[in-house]
Amino acid sequence: MKGTSFAKRFAWEIWLPIVLLVVWYFVSERFNSFYCPPLSEILSASAQIWIWQGTIDDVVPSVVRLVSGFIIGTIAGIVVGVALGLWRAAEDAVRPVLEFLRAVPGVALLPLVILFLGVGDSMKIVMIAIVSFWPVLLNTIDAVRSVEPVQLQVSRSFHIGGFDRLAFILLPSSAPQVFAGARTALATSVIAMVFTEMVGSPGGIGYFILNAQRRFDTVDMWSGILVLGIVGYLLNNLFRLVEMKVLRWHHQMTSRAQTGA
Amino acid sequence: MAYVAIRPENPNFRDSPYVKHDHDRPEDAETAADRQSRQADRATSRRRHRGTPGVAPLLSDRPRALRRRELWGTAVYWNAVATTMTSWGLGLLVSVIVGVPLGLIIGSNAKIEVSVRLIVDFLRTIPSIAFLPLALLMFGVDLRTPVILIFLAAVWPLLIQSTYAASQIDPVLKQVRRSFHLSWWQYIRFQFAPSALPFITTGLRIAATICLLTAIAVELLSGAPGVGSQLQGALIVSQSATLYAYVLTAGVLGILINVLLVWLQRVLIWWHPSVRGDAR
Numbered sequence: 001m002k003g004t005s006f007a008k009r010f011a012w013e014i015w016l017p018i019v020l021l022v023v024w025y026f027v028s029e030r031f032n033s034f035y036c037p038p039l040s041e042i043l044s045a046s047a048q049i050w051i052w053q054g055t056i057d058d059v060v061p062s063v064v065r066l067v068s069g070f071i072i073g074t075i076a077g078i079v080v081g082v083a084l085g086l087w088r089a090a091e092d093a094v095r096p097v098l099e100f101l102r103a104v105p106g107v108a109l110l111p112l113v114i115l116f117l118g119v120g121d122s123m124k125i126v127m128i129a130i131v132s133f134w135p136v137l138l139n140t141i142d143a144v145r146s147v148e149p150v151q152l153q154v155s156r157s158f159h160i161g162g163f164d165r166l167a168f169i170l171l172p173s174s175a176p177q178v179f180a181g182a183r184t185a186l187a188t189s190v191i192a193m194v195f196t197e198m199v200g201s202p203g204g205i206g207y208f209i210l211n212a213q214r215r216f217d218t219v220d221m222w223s224g225i226l227v228l229g230i231v232g233y234l235l236n237n238l239f240r241l242v243e244m245k246v247l248r249w250h251h252q253m254t255s256r257a258q259t260g261a
Numbered sequence: 262m263a264y265v266a267i268r269p270e271n272p273n274f275r276d277s278p279y280v281k282h283d284h285d286r287p288e289d290a291e292t293a294a295d296r297q298s299r300q301a302d303r304a305t306s307r308r309r310h311r312g313t314p315g316v317a318p319l320l321s322d323r324p325r326a327l328r329r330r331e332l333w334g335t336a337v338y339w340n341a342v343a344t345t346m347t348s349w350g351l352g353l354l355v356s357v358i359v360g361v362p363l364g365l366i367i368g369s370n371a372k373i374e375v376s377v378r379l380i381v382d383f384l385r386t387i388p389s390i391a392f393l394p395l396a397l398l399m400f401g402v403d404l405r406t407p408v409i410l411i412f413l414a415a416v417w418p419l420l421i422q423s424t425y426a427a428s429q430i431d432p433v434l435k436q437v438r439r440s441f442h443l444s445w446w447q448y449i450r451f452q453f454a455p456s457a458l459p460f461i462t463t464g465l466r467i468a469a470t471i472c473l474l475t476a477i478a479v480e481l482l483s484g485a486p487g488v489g490s491q492l493q494g495a496l497i498v499s500q501s502a503t504l505y506a507y508v509l510t511a512g513v514l515g516i517l518i519n520v521l522l523v524w525l526q527r528v529l530i531w532w533h534p535s536v537r538g539d540a541r
Contacts, residue, residue, distance in 0.1 A: 111496035191474075
């Protein structure tokens with residue numbers, strides 16, 4: 001599919017989703033099941049709910065929690081990862097503990113976090129930060145380890161040390177792998193967001209979906225699921241944009257290497 | 262499922278008649294020595310936390326023994342572990358059966374791949390937990406609920422990795438197949454499997470971890486039996502030692518699954534540089 005025009009490519013990407021939506025629309029109209037209500041009803045309910053009161057009440061708080069938890073977890077992961085990556089003895093010492101903590105499914109920690117922090121916003125943000133911490137941490141350790149040795153030798157011979165070495169050699173060369181870890185972290189933090197909202201205090205998309213089920217209101221429930229998908233999709237694309245911007249030099253380099261120029 | 266905030270630091274709470282303490286349970290036939298050691302532990306832990314009255318009950322009474330010795334022999338504990346692992350295994354199995362062939366079909370043709378990309382990208386960003394309310398309405402607290410939600414979470418990494426696996430096969434291999442008149446089976450065995458398996462095993466490892474996570478999350482939220490609902494139960498009656506014991510159990514299960522999958526990877530792709538250990 002390389003070399004085809006943008007319009008043609010776009011047409012190929014979009015035709016199946018449209019067909020499926022149309023099929024869903026008409027099939028769900030015909031079979032009026034309680035669990036899967038007609039798409040037309042879901043859409044009209046969605047328009048009522050999410051423009052704009054629901055967006056302000058549920059979507060915005062969810063996204064704020066998600067983003068703040070994700071940023072806290074990512075930054076903590078990078079800082080600890082760089083430290084452990086540089087200080088080999090410490091990394092060897094804590095490695096078994098790290099492996100164990102990483103293997104504990106994040107959701108199993110939820111009761112503990114609730115025990116300490118209650119069911120409010122701080123619990124949710126901390127949970128999101130915890131689950132996004134591990135992939136970033138492990139990737140950062142590996143990335144700092146695998147910096148090109150020649151670069152380190154050059155930095156030593158030119159007496160580039162301390163902050164400059166960190167900012168101009170270590171961080172740029174480990175950035176691609178750190179971003180790979182952060183992309184995994186984003187997916188798991190969306191899970192953690194929905195999960196914590198379902199157990200925690202009211203407010204948020206996860207709570208909205210659960211509450212709709214408790215009222216046996218399947219139309220609202222489906223509209224919540226749809227909005228959740230849209231929010232997740234937009235966040236993913238936003239992340240991809242940031243990555244493209246930050247790692248532009250890297251993508252240019254790899255594509256040049258591939259074409260042999 | 263909503264939480265009533267129980268304040269564990271409330272001094273009256275421990276003496277409340279509604280809280281069944283672990284040592285009241287009949288199956289806990291403990292010896293005198295056990296009891297003595299526990300009292301000693303209590304005393305030390307109280308001494309340790311004297312300065313911070315609110316914190317002591319939050320931390321386990323006996324962080325060292327973690328009640329495992331007592332839980333170890335109970336049917337409740339092993340039932341919980343077995344139920345969780347059953348839904349883990351079934352969910353992973355269904356995901357593999359559906360995800361891998363579908364991914365291979367999608368990846369084998371660039372036109373199909375482009376056509377489904379938007380749908381896959383959209384669907385995989387919806388956390389499967391969001392479907393929990395729907396699954397509860399349809400199936401109730403049943404083995405089907407965790408299995409279906411695990412499937413919805415774990416099928417995506419398998420599908421995507423298998424798509425990569427099928428799409429990156431070297432086109433030259435097809436010409437080789439034609440010129441050597443390889444049979445269909447020979448093509449699968451000697452060309453397709455060696456280049457696709459490394460991707461699929463990676464997907465399998467990611468999926469196995471997600472399966473455990475989803476299993477525990479579903480049990481915790483829905484009360485379906487398993488490690489997750491035991492965690493939730495321990496939290497509600499604020500038995501922090503039991504809580505820590507189950508968190509530890511979840512961690513051990515995670516490690517065991519990881520070990521199992523690494524072993525499987527070794528068996529399946531023993532010839533691959535990443536397994537042989539001479540990767541550059």
